[in-house]
Amino acid sequence: MAIKKQYLKSKPVCKVTFEVPAKESKTVSVVGDFNAWDTEASPLKKLKNGNFKAVFPFKAGNSYEFKYIIDGEYINEEKADSFTWNDFANSENSVLEL
Secondary structure (H helix, E strand, O other): OEEEEEEOOOOOEEEEEEEEEOOOOOOEEEEEOOOOOOOOOOEOEEOOOOEEEEEEEEEOOOEEEEEEEEOOEEEOOOOOOEEEEEOOOOEEEEEEEO
């Protein structure tokens, strides 16, 4: 799994690329407090090499809790900026620092 950040010079925006190697999977999406944990709001597209990838704009200067959903299973990003405990989910969430 990987996250790539690209800050725009003209706006306080960071384009974040999420890429997940999941060749055997059918669906991958990213959910978090940036999309109200909506499981259908931010799907990743399957590439020919079997990875799933998508780019989303985020407001710079914030931090966001998130997880991937891979075929219905919630998974943390192993290379996240940090992790934080979430009492509602009763588990740790990945954190994206912008």
